[in-house]
Every structure is written in C-alpha cells, then in structure tokens.
Amino acid sequence: MELVRVQLDTLRPYQNNPRYNDDAIDAVEESIEQVGYISPIIVDESFQILAGHSRWKSLHELGEDEIDVIIVDGLTDEQKRKFRLLDNKTAEIASWDLGKLQEELDNLDFEGYDFWSAELEKMADKIVAEKPKPKVIVCPMCGKVVSGLVDMDKFDE
Amino acid sequence: MKLSELVPYKNNPRKNKSAVKSVSESIRQTGYNNPIIVDENKVILAGHTRRLSLMKRGEDEVQVLQVLGLSETAKKKFRLLDNKVGEYASWDYVALTNELAALDFEGLDLDWGLDWKGNMDSGEEKKKKEKPEYVCPECGHHFRA
Numbered sequence: 001m002e003l004v005r006v007q008l009d010t011l012r013p014y015q016n017n018p019r020y021n022d023d024a025i026d027a028v029e030e031s032i033e034q035v036g037y038i039s040p041i042i043v044d045e046s047f048q049i050l051a052g053h054s055r056w057k058s059l060h061e062l063g064e065d066e067i068d069v070i071i072v073d074g075l076t077d078e079q080k081r082k083f084r085l086l087d088n089k090t091a092e093i094a095s096w097d098l099g100k101l102q103e104e105l106d107n108l109d110f111e112g113y114d115f116w117s118a119e120l121e122k123m124a125d126k127i128v129a130e131k132p133k134p135k136v137i138v139c140p141m142c143g144k145v146v147s148g149l150v151d152m153d154k155f156d157e
Numbered sequence: 158m159k160l161s162e163l164v165p166y167k168n169n170p171r172k173n174k175s176a177v178k179s180v181s182e183s184i185r186q187t188g189y190n191n192p193i194i195v196d197e198n199k200v201i202l203a204g205h206t207r208r209l210s211l212m213k214r215g216e217d218e219v220q221v222l223q224v225l226g227l228s229e230t231a232k233k234k235f236r237l238l239d240n241k242v243g244e245y246a247s248w249d250y251v252a253l254t255n256e257l258a259a260l261d262f263e264g265l266d267l268d269w270g271l272d273w274k275g276n277m278d279s280g281e282e283k284k285k286k287e288k289p290e291y292v293c294p295e296c297g298h299h300f301r302a
Binding site for chain 1 (some may be wrong): 168169171172173175176179180182183186187188189190191192194202203209220222224227231232233234235236237238239240241242243244245246247249252254255256257260262267269291293294295296298300302
C-alpha cells in the first residue's frame with residue numbers, strides 16, 4: 001500500500017462498478033469543498049479504481065488535475081472483486097449514535113448543505129417517543145372503547 | 158504505526174460493534190487495503206471499526222495515513238461526512254448480481270438485499286406479529302391493535 005500523486009486522468013473506473021452513485025456526487029463534492037480531499041481513492045497496480053468512484057467523479061467535476069491515491073499491489077482478481085463489494089457493504093453495518101451525533105453537530109456549520117435532515121428528524125421523533133402516550137383501543141367488531149385489555153400474546157407466554 | 162498508539166475519538170458517533178466481525182473477515186479475505194486515517198496526534202479521523210478489527214486479528218503494527226494541519230472544525234466535519242456521504246450511493250442490483258456470481262465469501266454472512274420477495278413477506282408477517290392481540294370484554298372479539 002503506497003500513497004502516490006497521479007493525474008486524475010490516469011485512473012480508470014471499474015467497468016461493472018455495482019454502485020449507483022449519481023445521487024452521491026453532489027454531497028461528495030460539497031464534502032471535499034468544505035473539508036478537503038482527505039480519504040484517498042484506492043486503485044490497483046493498473047490504476048483501476050478499487051474504492052472511490054464517487055470521489056473520482058466529484059474531483060472531475062471540481063476540475064482537479066492531480067490527486068493523491070493509494071495503490072494496492074498484488075491482490076488477486078478475486079480479492080479485488082471482493083474488496084470492491086465488501087468495502088461498501090461493511091460500511092452499511094455500523095449506524096449513527098444519535099445522542100453523540102447531536103453533540104458533534106452542535107456548533108458545526110455545514111454551510112447550508114442539508115446533510116442531516118434524516119437524523120435530525122429521528123432525534124425529534126425520539127424525544128416525542130419518550131413521552132408516554134395513553135393508548136385508546138376501539139373494538140373493530142362492536143365499537144366499544146376499552147382500556148386495560150389483556151394482551152393475548154403476553155398471556156400465551 | 159503501532160496499533161496501540163492510535164487514539165479513538167472520544168465522542169465517535171458511530172455504533173460499530175456489530176460491524177467488527179465482518180470487517181475482520183473482509184481484512185482476512187482481501188487484505189487491509191483502506192488505511193485508517195489519523196491526525197497529527199494519532200487521533201482517529203476515519204477507521205474506528207478497522208482499529209477494533211485489526212486488534213481482534215491480533216495485528217501489532219499497521220500502515221495508517223496521517224493527515225496534518227486540519228483545523229478542529231474540519232476534523233469534526235470530516236469524521237461525520239466521511240460516513241455520511243457513503244450513504245448517498247446505493248447498489249446497482251444488476252451489476253451486483255454479476256459481481257457476486259462465482260465469488261465465495263467463505264461463510265461470511267451478509268445480507269446483499271437481493272432476496273426481495275422473501276424480505277417483503279417476512280417483513281409484513283413480522284409487523285403483524287408485533288401488534289399485541291386483545292379480546293374485547295363486550296363481544297369477545299379477538300383483534301390486534
């Protein structure tokens with residue numbers, strides 16, 4: 001594994017990249033503009049992309065010419081194919097800790113770009129969900145409004 | 158760098174324990190190709206799960222990418238955005254099916270989301286089961302609500 005500086009044109013996309021990333025380009029570009037290009041694209045010895053197709057497209061859009069990439073040498077074709085999939089797939093397993101995220105977002109300015117609406121909504125939902133709400137049940141057969149019914153599933157247990 | 162020198166960020170906002178097993182297995186099968194990124198103080202900017210996975214594998218020294226000169230604000234934003242922007246892309250299921258053909262993940266159990274019908278059916282059934290069942294004291298009707 002080695003960090004080298006190359007012309008952006010040297011990189012070649014993988015012909016069967018299984019990621020649909022058109023929706024990501026805008027966000028990746030915005031991230032690069034706000035914090036810089038920090039996480040380098042990873043390529044094999046023939047400069048074919050192993051990870052970083054969205055970054056590659058975004059850097060093109062931003063008009064970059066030369067960039068740093070990580071070259072990984074000596075993987076088998078099977079390992080390359082697996083890595084392309086697993087690098088994306090394993091990233092899906094971890095999730096946001098909304099409490100800590102809220103602390104991190106405090107005082108950060110994302111310059112008007114809407115990265116966090118889904119998480120902020122969940123944080124708001126969580127606050128609402130924490131308040132106990134009375135449950136009113138109406139029998140769908142006779143229409144009687146009842147409360148304090150036996151939960152049959154619990155009864156079965 | 159010694160793995161033990163790396164410093165996890167104190168308020169890493171990712172719940173990553175469940176990912177450690179898969180990331181360890183990915184490193185075993187394909188290698189450690191995507192280096193952990195740290196700042197000048199060896200505090201992790203990206204790669205908390207990889208750190209735990211490499212520890213689990215008993216690694217001692219690893220290559221990391223050290224980035225110098227970022228402001229504290231840029232570090233905080235990068236930690237969040239590096240995870241966030243990855244969520245915007247999705248799978249091209251046709252290409253994914255082609256890629257998965259003839260690949261053997263040696264027992265690593267991952268849900269690639271290709272078994273859609275099955276997922277939808279089991280999802281609906283699960284929903285039904287989640288609602289508790291009641292008996293109306295008035296008419297004796299059993300229902301879920």
